Structures are given as structure tokens and as C-alpha cells.
Amino acid sequence: xxxxxxxPKLGPQRGAARRGDAAADKAPALSARGVSKTYxxxxxxxxxxxxxxxxxxxxxxxxxxxxxxxxxxxxxCGLVNKSSGTVRAAGHDIVAEYRAARSLIGLVPxxxxxxxxxxxxxxVNYSRGLFGLPKxxxxxxxxxxxxxxxxxxxxxxxxxxxxxxxxxxIAKALSHEPSILFLDEPTAxxxxxxxxxxxxxxxxLRESGVTIILTTHYIEEAEEMADRVGVISKGRLxxxxxxxxxxxxxxxxxxxVQLETPITAIPRVLEGHGLELGEGGxxxxxxxxxxQDSHSIDSLLRDLGAAGLRVRDIETRQxxxxxxxxxxxxxxT
Amino acid sequence: xNVYAIRAIYAFEMARAFRSFGQSLISPVLSTSLYxxxxxxxxxxxxxEVEGVSYGAFIVPGLIMMMVLTQxxxxxxxxxxxxxxxxxxxxxxxxxxxxxxxxxxxxxxxATKSIIIGVIILATAGLFVPLEIAHPLWMVAFLVxxxxxxxxxxxxxxxxxxxxxxxxxxxxLVVMPLAFLGGTFYSVDMLPGAWQTVVLxxxxxxxxxxxxxxxxxxxxxxxxxxxGVIGLFLAVALALVWxxxxxxxxxxx
Numbered sequence: 144x145x146x147x148x149x150x151p152k153l154g155p156q157r158g159a160a161r162r163g164d165a166a167a168d169k170a171p172a173l174s175a176r177g178v179s180k181t182y183x184x185x186x187x188x189x190x191x192x193x194x195x196x197x198x199x200x201x202x203x204x205x206x207x208x209x210x211x212x213x214x215x216x217x218x219x220c221g222l223v224n225k226s227s228g229t230v231r232a233a234g235h236d237i238v239a240e241y242r243a244a245r246s247l248i249g250l251v252p253x254x255x256x257x258x259x260x261x262x263x264x265x266x267v268n269y270s271r272g273l274f275g276l277p278k279x280x281x282x283x284x285x286x287x288x289x290x291x292x293x294x295x296x297x298x299x300x301x302x303x304x305x306x307x308x309x310x311x312x313i314a315k316a317l318s319h320e321p322s323i324l325f326l327d328e329p330t331a332x333x334x335x336x337x338x339x340x341x342x343x344x345x346x347x348l349r350e351s352g353v354t355i356i357l358t359t360h361y362i363e364e365a366e367e368m369a370d371r372v373g374v375i376s377k378g379r380l381x382x383x384x385x386x387x388x389x390x391x392x393x394x395x396x397x398x399x400v401q402l403e404t405p406i407t408a409i410p411r412v413l414e415g416h417g418l419e420l421g422e423g424g425x426x427x428x429x430x431x432x433x434x435q436d437s438h439s440i441d442s443l444l445r446d447l448g449a450a451g452l453r454v455r456d457i458e459t460r461q462x463x464x465x466x467x468x469x470x471x472x473x474x475x476t
Numbered sequence: 477x478n479v480y481a482i483r484a485i486y487a488f489e490m491a492r493a494f495r496s497f498g499q500s501l502i503s504p505v506l507s508t509s510l511y512x513x514x515x516x517x518x519x520x521x522x523x524x525e526v527e528g529v530s531y532g533a534f535i536v537p538g539l540i541m542m543m544v545l546t547q548x549x550x551x552x553x554x555x556x557x558x559x560x561x562x563x564x565x566x567x568x569x570x571x572x573x574x575x576x577x578x579x580x581x582x583x584x585x586x587a588t589k590s591i592i593i594g595v596i597i598l599a600t601a602g603l604f605v606p607l608e609i610a611h612p613l614w615m616v617a618f619l620v621x622x623x624x625x626x627x628x629x630x631x632x633x634x635x636x637x638x639x640x641x642x643x644x645x646x647x648x649l650v651v652m653p654l655a656f657l658g659g660t661f662y663s664v665d666m667l668p669g670a671w672q673t674v675v676l677x678x679x680x681x682x683x684x685x686x687x688x689x690x691x692x693x694x695x696x697x698x699x700x701x702x703x704g705v706i707g708l709f710l711a712v713a714l715a716l717v718w719x720x721x722x723x724x725x726x727x728x729x
Binding site (some may be wrong): 182183217220221222223224241242243244245246248250252254256257258259260261265268269270271272273274275276277315 | 478480481483484485487488491492495559562563564566567568569570571572573574724728729
């Protein structure tokens, strides 16, 4: 494979192609094995994390505050030393081959930390230089235009709003054309409109082949964006699954029908609906997929009438991803 | 070698200095001028000559060295402390930059600023007293060595410090006294007997002596001793920096 196979633009193969490393081309974007971290204070932040993130996917790391999300990201990016385990970025060990690994990775940390007195353009050019690349006006202009920062390129960072600073930090991370992008709480404290813009940007990046790993505690965000979701709690990965899989669990709804007069068994007419009899025969419960059309409810209600059951009250409830998430996190304690 | 990163760090640091270039120049030039007025004219008028050099000219190398040392420590420490304080250090730590490259960028920029200030003080001094430089190449070598070594010391202070108070601690309580007692205003053999031995434990004495020798060909200690002490100081500073980056001391949890 030669460099000419891959034009030097955003793309998952860029780093490997640049080095002509065929083995690295096939490795997952990120691969963690047995990663643990115990801080000097004795706090165990991560325990035995095993995780593979495929190229070109959007992966959401969910977890309550202090679960270890940021520690995991900081280990991958070189801000925190791991206590044990190995991490590879596109096949490159993050310690032994830190140059190859880090040049593929862009990081947007959670906290808004900017050089107050620098201009937007200067700080973004600086980032590109740090990552060992020559100046590229066209690329920097594209990044700044994509983030609606081009008109403010000459402004000092301290004069920018919080939302703009957040975008500057994203621009810095994109300045060196990373193939793996970490977004740590990208929409914390960001207004609704900007949040939607951010989601669009993330989708565009994914289309161009960038692998995106984001942490969030807005579950809605994971629902909206992610291909796969990993839930982390107390330093352990509790579950890693396709979002659609989790959405299937999420989409589960329960309809409870309170009956005027208790019954001892489900009438034959209603057998096809897969009902469950409630306590004391005073109610029946029907579990269904939220995405399903409403005909099944309609026919159930008709059949209830046909069976001569009189309905006293109806109640529906939905198991949210939040509930799934909370129950997963609780199981851990 | 990530040359683009070295260049980026160096240019970033120099740009930061040039933004407040007026301030960073006015203060050393003003204080040097004041030293000349007080020590050179007021007191120097009562001292004839030291080792065959007029007192006003005698203090020039020491004054330059004193300013260069204090400026180096403060530039070197601020350059790395500020991103730590602001949190922007994350970017340096996550970049494909080795510690050697980071040190060359930060310490190189701090030393450059000190050298510029040293040259400007030299020019200022030329307005007050006639100057002669016997060994110009050695003069430059001492200026560069002192700037680099003390910028490196500043870099270490900037990583060690956890508050602005601590950042000011070493320059004020260690470097300034050592510089004042480093033979700027006197020759070592003007001191009472026992003190002549005590000052030999002050590394700045060797720097000032060597630097003054490059001007007037007279020295308190031998040239070899001067070079040896600076070399030792440089080696210790480099070893400390190496240890800092190897362990991630105060940089990585």
C-alpha cells in the first residue's frame, strides 16, 4: 500500500498509510486489554477494561460522574499513566509507539482550557505544528469554516463565548487530521442549537471515515449519535452493545389494564396477545415494542371487550435507556 | 525528531514574549541603569580600580549575568507553569512530542529571550562606561551557557511549582541572593578571609568570574573551574528534567 492510495485527508487509513504499515491497517481503531488504573491516592479508577472500537464507528461511553470515563480517555491520549494493561491505537502501542499512536488521535477534553491571549488562527496552527505536520492553510481554513469560526479567526480567545471556545477546541483537535477523535462531554453546558450543530459535525466526520469516541451523561445524546454504547460504572465496563440492541430494550413498553372484576385465567379469546395475569387477577399486562404500530393495542382492547372484561383503568409505561442504564449501574453496587 | 513541534513551541513562546516585549525589556534596562547610577557613579566614584579595571566597567559583566540569570529562571518557569495553570498542557502531553523536543522548544525560547536582554543590557552599559571585550567568542559562550542552564532550572521550577507563590519562591529566595553574592559588585579577594572560601560554594561566582574574564582577562577563579561548574550545573538540570519526564512528575497522574 502506498501513500498515493489514500489522499492526505480525513480518513481512518491515513496514519497507517503514511507509514506503509499493512498490519496496522487492519487493526481496530482502538483496542484496550486489561487496562487498570489506581491513582496515587489509592482510588481505583479503572479495573480490567477490555474494549475494541472498530474503525469508522461512533462509540458512546456512558457512565455516572466518577465512573472512569475520562480516566480511560486520558490514558489513551497520554495524559494519565495506566497502572497495567495495554492499549493500541490502530495497532500502535500507546507507550512504545507513542508517536505513531498519538499522531492519529485528536482529543477534545471536557474542560474549556484555552490560551486566552492567542488568536483562533494562531492556536489552531500551533496544534497542527505540535502534531508534527507542516502548515496547511487550506485544511485549517476548511476546519474553521466547518465550525463557523473562520470569521473570528483573528479574535483573541478570551473574547469568545463558551460555545465558540468549545468549537475552537474541536478545531485544534481536527487541525492535524486525526483518524480517531475523542470528545469528552462535548455538549456539556452547550445550548440546544449548538448541540444539534455538534451532532451534525460528528456525523460528517464519521462519513469522512473518522472513528469517534464520545463520553456523555446525556443519554439522549448517545441515542441520537452512537453506533455502539459502552456503559462504565465504578471503573468497570458493564455492557458494550449496539445501540439498536439497547434501543430494542429501551423501546419496550408495558400496558397495564385494571379490571372491574378479577379473573382467574386469561380468557381463550385473548391468548394470542401473550398477556400476563397481574396479582390477584385484577389486572392484565401486555408488553410490546414501542416502535410497533398501534394496531396490536387496538385489537387487544377490542378483544378485551369481546371477552366481556370491563376495563377500570389503563396505564402505560416505557422502560427508558436511562432506566436500563440506572439498573446496569445499580447491579454493580 | 518532531521538528515542526519544536518550531511550534518555540514560535508560540516567542510570540508570547513579543506581545509584552516592551515590559520585558523596560524593567531590566531600567534596573541596570539604576545600578549604574548608584553603584557605578555614587559608590564607584570612591573606588579607584578593581584589578586594573575601573569600577564602573568592572561591574558590567556581573550585572549582565545577574539579569540574565533571574530572567532565565522567570522566563523558563513561566513558560511551562502557565499552560499547567491554564490546563492547556493537555495538548502538549497528548501530542507526539518527546520530552527532548518539548525542552528544546520551551527552554530554547526562554534562553533566547534572556540572551536578547543580556545584549540590550550590554548596549545600555556601553552608554555609561567604555567597554572592551577581550574574548568575544568566550563572552558569547558564557552568555549562552548561563541562559540555557538557568532557563532549564526555571523549567524545573515551573514544573515543580503548584502555585504562583511557589513560582516566585526560587527566583526571589534562591537565585537573587546567589546572584547578589556572586561577585557582581566586588572581586572575591576584596572579601574577608573566611568569606573567600564560603563564596566558592556559590555557582554564580564561577559564572560571573568566567564572564568577566571574557571581557577584561581577569578572573577570581580559573577558566577551567568556571566551565566545570557550569557544566556540572547543566548536567544536574538535564538529569532532573529527564527524571521528570520519565516519571511524569507533576505532569501525569
